[in-house]
Amino acid sequence: xxxxxxxxxxxxxxxxxxxxxxxxxxxxxxxxxxxxxxxxxxxxxxxxxxxxxxxxxxxxxxxxxxxxxxxxxxxxxxxxxxxxxxxxxxxxxxxxxxxxxxxxxxxxxxxxxxxxxxxxxxxxxxxxxxxxxxxxxxxxxxxxxxxxxxxxxxxxxxxxxxxxxxxxxxxxxxxxxxxxxxxxxxxxxxxxxxxxxxxxxxxxxxxxxxxxxxxxxxxxxxxxxxxxxxxxxxxxxxxxxxxxxxxxxxxxxxxxxxxxxxxxxxxxxxxxxxxxxxxxxxxxxxxxxxxxxxxxxxxxxxxxxxxxxxxxxxxxxxxxxxxxxxxxxxxxxxxxxxxxxxxxxxxxxxxxxxxxxxxxxxxxxxxxxxxxxxxxxxxxxxxxxxxxxxx
Amino acid sequence: xxxxxxxxxxxxxxxxxxxxxxxxxxxxxxxxxxxxxxxxxxxxxxxxxxxxxxxxxxxxxxxxxxxxxxxxxxxxxxxxxxxxxxxxxxxxxxxxxxxxxxxxxxxxxxxxxxxxxxxxxxxxxxxxxxxxxxxxxxxxxxxxxxxxxxxxxxxxxxxxxxxxxxxxxxxxxxxxxxxxxxxxxxxxxxxxxxxxxxxxxxxxxxxxxxxxxxxxxxxxxxxxxxxxxxxxxxxxxxxxxxxxxxxxxxxxxxxxxxxxxxxxxxxxxxxxxxxxxxxxxxxxxxxxxxxxxxxxxxxxxxxxxxxxxxxxxxxxxxxxxxxxxxxxxxxxxxxxx
Numbered sequence: 069x070x071x072x073x074x075x076x077x078x079x080x081x082x083x084x085x086x087x088x089x090x091x092x093x094x095x096x097x098x099x100x101x102x103x104x105x106x107x108x109x110x111x112x113x114x115x116x117x118x119x120x121x122x123x124x125x126x127x128x129x130x131x132x133x134x135x136x137x138x139x140x141x142x143x144x145x146x147x148x149x150x151x152x153x154x155x156x157x158x159x160x161x162x163x164x165x166x167x168x169x170x171x172x173x174x175x176x177x178x179x180x181x182x183x184x185x186x187x188x189x190x191x192x193x194x195x196x197x198x199x200x201x202x203x204x205x206x207x208x209x210x211x212x213x214x215x216x217x218x219x220x221x222x223x224x225x226x227x228x229x230x231x232x233x234x235x236x237x238x239x240x241x242x243x244x245x246x247x248x249x250x251x252x253x254x255x256x257x258x259x260x261x262x263x264x265x266x267x268x269x270x271x272x273x274x275x276x277x278x279x280x281x282x283x284x285x286x287x288x289x290x291x292x293x294x295x296x297x298x299x300x301x302x303x304x305x306x307x308x309x310x311x312x313x314x315x316x317x318x319x320x321x322x323x324x325x326x327x328x329x330x331x332x333x334x335x336x337x338x339x340x341x342x343x344x345x346x347x348x349x350x351x352x353x354x355x356x357x358x359x360x361x362x363x364x365x366x367x368x369x370x371x372x373x374x375x376x377x378x379x380x381x382x383x384x385x386x387x388x389x390x391x392x393x394x395x396x397x398x399x400x401x402x403x404x405x406x407x408x409x410x411x412x413x414x415x416x417x418x419x420x421x422x423x424x425x426x427x428x429x430x431x432x433x434x435x436x437x438x439x440x441x442x443x444x445x446x447x448x449x450x451x452x453x454x455x456x457x458x459x
Numbered sequence: 460x461x462x463x464x465x466x467x468x469x470x471x472x473x474x475x476x477x478x479x480x481x482x483x484x485x486x487x488x489x490x491x492x493x494x495x496x497x498x499x500x501x502x503x504x505x506x507x508x509x510x511x512x513x514x515x516x517x518x519x520x521x522x523x524x525x526x527x528x529x530x531x532x533x534x535x536x537x538x539x540x541x542x543x544x545x546x547x548x549x550x551x552x553x554x555x556x557x558x559x560x561x562x563x564x565x566x567x568x569x570x571x572x573x574x575x576x577x578x579x580x581x582x583x584x585x586x587x588x589x590x591x592x593x594x595x596x597x598x599x600x601x602x603x604x605x606x607x608x609x610x611x612x613x614x615x616x617x618x619x620x621x622x623x624x625x626x627x628x629x630x631x632x633x634x635x636x637x638x639x640x641x642x643x644x645x646x647x648x649x650x651x652x653x654x655x656x657x658x659x660x661x662x663x664x665x666x667x668x669x670x671x672x673x674x675x676x677x678x679x680x681x682x683x684x685x686x687x688x689x690x691x692x693x694x695x696x697x698x699x700x701x702x703x704x705x706x707x708x709x710x711x712x713x714x715x716x717x718x719x720x721x722x723x724x725x726x727x728x729x730x731x732x733x734x735x736x737x738x739x740x741x742x743x744x745x746x747x748x749x750x751x752x753x754x755x756x757x758x759x760x761x762x763x764x765x766x767x768x769x770x771x772x773x774x775x776x777x778x779x780x781x782x783x784x785x786x787x788x789x790x791x792x793x794x795x796x
Contacts, residue, residue, distance in 0.1 A: 322719055394723065
């Protein structure tokens with residue numbers, strides 16, 4: 069797993085929603101839905117994002133896919149900084165300044181030799197941009213990031229796809245399945261119009277539907293079948309990354325297992341990389357390689373699924389696991405019942421966001437926010453007392 | 460359990476709905492007894508008839524719904540034959556219900572207090588002031604902080620978990636002997652669900668009411684109930700003690716359900732998938748209703764409708780191949796590996 073290439077790298081992602089009030093719609097507060105999170109997704113793996121409602125897991129998915137504009141942060145897909153692809157003029161200038169130029173200037177003054185300064189950066193993109201900046205200045209860097217953005221955006225859209233939660237509202241009711249699935253491929257000139265029937269037929273076959281269903285409309289399908297259509301639509305463009313946002317939550321148990329099996333099969337076959345967002349920890353555990361547990365806009369714990377379940381270190385993870393009822397009547401587990409509700413992201417608690425509900429909170433927790441630290445190999449926890457709380 | 464006198468007996472209950480497309484047999488013959496202080500779970504997927512069963516007991520069916528056959532005997536009286544006014548004195552008073560979505564089940568234009576005191580003044584003949592004191596006590600009992608303040612708040616001012624607590628307080632306001640909980644925690648987050656389940660268990664210990672717990676979540680069922688009924692297509696397919704149902708399922712549908720859920724305590728390579736989907740209620744196969752999705756189905760299953768057979772004391776299954784299941788499951792498992 070370790071030597072696997074990183075497909076998606078997210079740095080310091082923030083997404084704030086302004087709250088407006090009054091006659092002039094002045095911004096009176098910010099809902100910090102996602103507040104400074106960083107994570108990597110490796111090629112071919114499934115990263116599970118799990119948490120309760122309002123923890124920011126869906127906002128993270130939407131921001132990564134640029135279905136929402138992030139407030140801040142850098143999103144890198146397959147060795148390229150995609151953040152600027154969706155930016156214009158002053159916004160891009162500010163972004164370049166904040167993300168790169170300050171660090172570049174510092175490196176330049178720290179090192180005498182330009183090459184040493186470039187070597188100082190670990191990240192490939194940093195190096196590439198630093199080289200251009202040192203050689204051609206700000207104008208050169210701007211030219212580099214600001215050319216061909218239409219083309220770049222198209223590339224991004226083709227390679228980052230989504231499967232939505234609600235299969236009823238995510239398929240256009242006025243279009244036949246054939247058009248729903250083929251639209252993307254035609255837009256991106258991946259197939260000729262004359263091949264549509266064949267290609268769509270094969271895709272339907274792949275997701276376990278009959279080929280002649282392509283002439284039907286969405287209302288003629290059950291929830292599970294619609295979700296299969298959603299999967300076929302995401303697969304059609306042969307993307308590098310698929311974000312699945314609560315894709316199986318609305319389904320009945322028997323259908324849910326069919327769709328989970330299907331997703332795991334196609335992942336193996338197409339070597340896809342998944343971000344699997346769900347609130348159901350059991351489902352996330354089943355499907356993911358690594359899991360990020362989120363709480364109130366922050367990552368509480370991030371590690372491989374084996375480590376997370378064998379040795380959860382964040383008190384929130386421990387409590388969350390103990391709160392899940394186990395389908396075995398002979399197991400009577402002692403549960404940790406958290407007090408109170410999840411606070412509103414409009415007014416998150418100071419210090420550690422979990423401290424008002426945390427069973428082991430101490431003074432420091434209400435004052436200093438714990439950063440996401442590496443506790444052991446590939447195991448990140450944001451807690452001052454990581455590992456001290458056990459169920 | 461069986462030495463107690465059941466407080467509720469449901470015998471061969473059938474609930475049908477008249478629709479444009481024909482008569483929908485939402486519940487087609489279910490039987491169970493409920494003893495004081497026990498928890499009975501009704502498990503099933505959407506369209507299995509679990510919610511309709513509870514609405515039939517409460518006589519809250521839509522106008523196109525009717526009960527053509529069967530009896531619901533509560534404390535010796537047949538609920539289906541009660542007059543409307545008799546029913547009103549039972550509903551909310553002796554049999555209370557909590558619903559899945561607390562926001563739609565609470566009236567948004569009345570305060571929490573007004574909604575709780577309504578039932579108290581109606582059934583317990585208390586004056587307004589005493590009723591309000593009782594409402595505050597109840598809110599405290601269900602773990603709502605600052606009940607004196609909350610009692611005057613409107614539903615939208617409360618979080619989802621708080622609303623569900625308020626609804627439980629309302630249901631408990633007249634000390635019911637039966638509480639029907641229809642997916643009470645489905646809309647809640649797991650940490651809040653854990654709070655509510657714990658609360659329900661504590662309150663059951665304290666008040667001794669019987670609970671009918673309707674859910675699709677097999678984890679919650681295992682945690683909460685003493686006995687379970689598994690429903691499919693409006694029928695009981697398996698019924699029995701909770702340990703039997705989980706450890707020794709004797710209906711292919713029950714077995715399939717148990718094996719199709721991912722679990723946090725056990726690693727599974729691949730989930731079992733029950734093929735197909737639940738058919739529309741007008742299109743269930745003849746014979747066994749599960750036959751078109753069943754891995755054990757034979758010709759007989761497709762033509763003859765199986766009866767509910769006794770496997771052992773208090774454990775029933777509706778399947779022609781009760782004996783074959785155990786063997787076949789072993790084969791399936793072996794094939795998996």
